[in-house]
Amino acid sequence: MSETRQAGQTGPRRCVVTGAAGFIGSHLAEALLAAGHRVVGIDCFTDYYDPAVKRRNVEPALASACFSLAEVDLRRDDLAPLVEGADVVFHLAAMPGLLRSWTDFDGYMTCNVQGTQRLLEALRQAGSPHLVHVSTSSVYGRDSSGDEDRMPAPISPYGVTKLAAEKLVLAYADIFDQPVTVLRYFSIFGPRQRPDMGYHIFIERILDGLPITVFGDGSQTRGNTFVDDCVAATLAAMEAGPSGQVFNVGGGEVVSVIDVLRLIEAITERKARIEHGPARPGEQQRALADTRKARAAFGWSPRTGIEAGLRAQVAWHLALRGEAPRG
Numbered sequence: 001m002s003e004t005r006q007a008g009q010t011g012p013r014r015c016v017v018t019g020a021a022g023f024i025g026s027h028l029a030e031a032l033l034a035a036g037h038r039v040v041g042i043d044c045f046t047d048y049y050d051p052a053v054k055r056r057n058v059e060p061a062l063a064s065a066c067f068s069l070a071e072v073d074l075r076r077d078d079l080a081p082l083v084e085g086a087d088v089v090f091h092l093a094a095m096p097g098l099l100r101s102w103t104d105f106d107g108y109m110t111c112n113v114q115g116t117q118r119l120l121e122a123l124r125q126a127g128s129p130h131l132v133h134v135s136t137s138s139v140y141g142r143d144s145s146g147d148e149d150r151m152p153a154p155i156s157p158y159g160v161t162k163l164a165a166e167k168l169v170l171a172y173a174d175i176f177d178q179p180v181t182v183l184r185y186f187s188i189f190g191p192r193q194r195p196d197m198g199y200h201i202f203i204e205r206i207l208d209g210l211p212i213t214v215f216g217d218g219s220q221t222r223g224n225t226f227v228d229d230c231v232a233a234t235l236a237a238m239e240a241g242p243s244g245q246v247f248n249v250g251g252g253e254v255v256s257v258i259d260v261l262r263l264i265e266a267i268t269e270r271k272a273r274i275e276h277g278p279a280r281p282g283e284q285q286r287a288l289a290d291t292r293k294a295r296a297a298f299g300w301s302p303r304t305g306i307e308a309g310l311r312a313q314v315a316w317h318l319a320l321r322g323e324a325p326r327g
């Protein structure tokens, strides 16, 4: 490993962010730029949701002279020139979401597994820069409480493909000394949240006065993570350097779906029209992150409570509609 790739490196770094036009990747790219680093963003603008939304996500990063965007597909394009000379590669590109993974297995297999394998091969050719690989609490399955040693038992093709990707990354670390850090994100929210995600749907429908379907009884709980906290953990993982370890990254406050709806009602000053539907196959009943390991290794902890985070997300939805924040 070159000197510049050791933990404790200071000064501007050459970073690559895959999935840079996505919800989290676009925030990460901006945070890296704000910290003085150079960033190459990779994204192929999949149609999982409207690519125009992704173009809007990546606009602020594109305004920086230290950012460039490569519109390439991890499944088929030549990745070696993009990662050549990089100090750190953050791998966020993936097909996300549980539901579609039951009907588009090929898309999940190729983007999440094959795309990761092709990236790993490109990193080998590029002298093995530090890979910060983004995984998910969905690898745990029904219950993601407990620490990182809990046996993964995913119950959706999404979780299965993300677990396969994680295992592949750890295999390259073992066999080829690829320097890696694996982060398992837990339900991220905040401005730019994907349009298929719960809070995004809740806020839009409350603002439009439309009914909201709560799957199950709404008692399912989440330790949701504000996107800035998730980005801070990811930057802290870069600073700490490769450990070959897996870390949970999640918020500190546990809330039920119903609690969240009540908070959004209060923030938007609108009443939610709640209807109940059957529980969704593969949905976790509890997703609470045990983040002690990341706290100890990175000196990181989540800072944003659910109410402050929801206020920021609601303000973003209102801004897109040309409306001022309420309250």
Ligand SMILES: NC(=O)c1ccc[n+]([C@@H]2O[C@H](COP(=O)([O-])OP(=O)(O)OC[C@H]3O[C@@H](n4cnc5c(N)ncnc54)[C@H](O)[C@@H]3O)[C@@H](O)[C@H]2O)c1
Pocket: 018, 019, 020, 021, 022, 023, 024, 025, 042, 043, 044, 045, 046, 048, 054, 072, 073, 074, 075, 091, 092, 093, 094, 095, 096, 110, 111, 115, 134, 135, 136, 137, 162, 184, 185, 186, 187, 188, 189, 194
């Ligand atoms: N959002 C969450 O709550 C959450 C929770 C846990 C883990 N994660 C993980 O975080 C990462 C980012 O998630 P997100 O919510 O920002 O999703 P997103 O869909 O907004 O971003 C992913 C981006 O990757 C790009 N992409 C997908 N396949 C690609 C390919 N083959 N080549 C190039 N680009 C490709 C997409 O176009 C998209 O812009 C994913 O790895 C996801 O599994 C997200």
